[in-house]
Amino acid sequence: MNPELKTNLKAIWGRAYVRVVGANREPSWIVSETVLPVLAVAAYVYVYRALNPDPLFTSLVILGGAMSAYWMNILWSMAMQFYWEKEMGNLDLYMIAPISRMSILLGMAAGGFFFATLRAIAIFVLGIILFQAEFVVTSVWKLFLLFFLSMFALYGMGMLFSSIFMLFGRGAWQTSTLFQEPIYLLGGFYYPVKTLGAAVAALGSLLPITLGLDGMRQLTLKSGKTLGFLSVETEILILVGMSVVFLLAAYYSLLFMERLGKKEGKLSLRWQ
């Protein structure tokens, strides 16, 4: 194997390994990543139940809650990560290491995806057990395709954010916070995005997770296409485009931000 490729593959594995093994050394993740997220989602289930006992709304919330795990991961473990690394003094080491910075980002994405998936599965399974959420899959292959395309595009977006956040000062934390509830609102995590109206839903669809979630609801809920914003086929096509665009944008943005950071001497600037 090409030695350069081998080194980069090792870098990807190494960065992912730290996340998976590091977290497993702290048993508190079992509570914080599995049980507690379900509780936050449960509150929305009970609001719907107080208004209407139709189990459709329970399933809708559970699916949105499960997918919110990925968005949280993108914000706090991808977008913020290079900023954190800079603040901790690790970014300098990444910069002088003989590897592509994209390998570090891919490793972070792989490790983060692993944990976000655990969280999503916990919400999904506990949602079915505790709240009798009902899912009827109409097309398994379309569901898998939609999910993985959403993830490619979403983690591509996370890598793009990571390179941008790298040069942020203390505002990085606040910016991430700003992308939490407002994105839950725009992305239709707890109601069909269609409810927002065509213009706002289209704006929300700039986020891959909005389209992924909308399509997954159409493929797994008894309401089928009636609550959908766009057809599943259209969403798949848009997600393919988004995956390519975000990954390329992340690559070039990383090069640009690295150059800018070196020029302005911000790559090792901490606590500003």
Add this chain to the structure above:
Amino acid sequence: MKDLAGLDYINLRMGSWLGWQIETNWTNLWVYGLYSLARPIASTLILVLIFLVVPQGKLEHPLFVYTYIGNAFFMYVYMVLFGISWVIHEDREHYQMLKYVFIAPRKMYYYLAGRGVAKLAITTFSVLVTLAFGIWVLKIPVDLTEVNYLALGSGLFLGLLCIAALGVILAALSMVTAHHSFYLTEGIAGLFYLISGAIYPIDVLPGWLQTLAQAFPLTYWIELIRRSMNVPLQSQVLSVYSWQELFLVLLISTLVLLIASHYIYRIFERISVKYGLVDRLTNY
């Protein structure tokens, strides 16, 4: 008890000042004002849309005002709880100065509470804007001339003390957990959101969760706030209490929590010093 009685006002004041600077001086005040409104307005609009999406819903539904007021005041729980407990991770892992705060000749307990005061000020602004938005834009039926301001003011004060005590307990737990326990704080806030009946009557919860809700002080706090604002009763379970009884339950539980938080904090502080956790970095 001597420690508990001896309030460290200087540390409380310095913690508040530092908290305010950290929270706000990364940008100008206008941007900060917009930023501090984005999250509460978004979470409020999520609830509005939930009411609109359900066929039996609509904003005239009697439950809407109940949900709206509960959600508005619950912001204090999330922000103050988070504001206090996150200090441990922020100071330990980000600014890496928790060890210096530890060895300073002041009480850490009041430093933490002081950091919560800054969040309190910011959250008050968000709550007021949310209430104004509800009353003037969404036309929720709250008559400001009919509000029982005595019950509202005293209830709010006690509730905030109660939240601060819970925040210190969570901060104590954060001392022995890794950075990823950011999710722990989010999750605990989610648990409180679930059992406090902030956005629905606790009657819709299953029996065991209702029992848990009735043992939780903030359930009474949110109900007291709603009563003081003349929001129509929705919970059969809590309707048996007058506002004075709700106040009494809140008073007793707050006192118990304040004392408990002091001792719980000291226990976890000792554990973190013993096992060398005060300056560890777990930010992977």
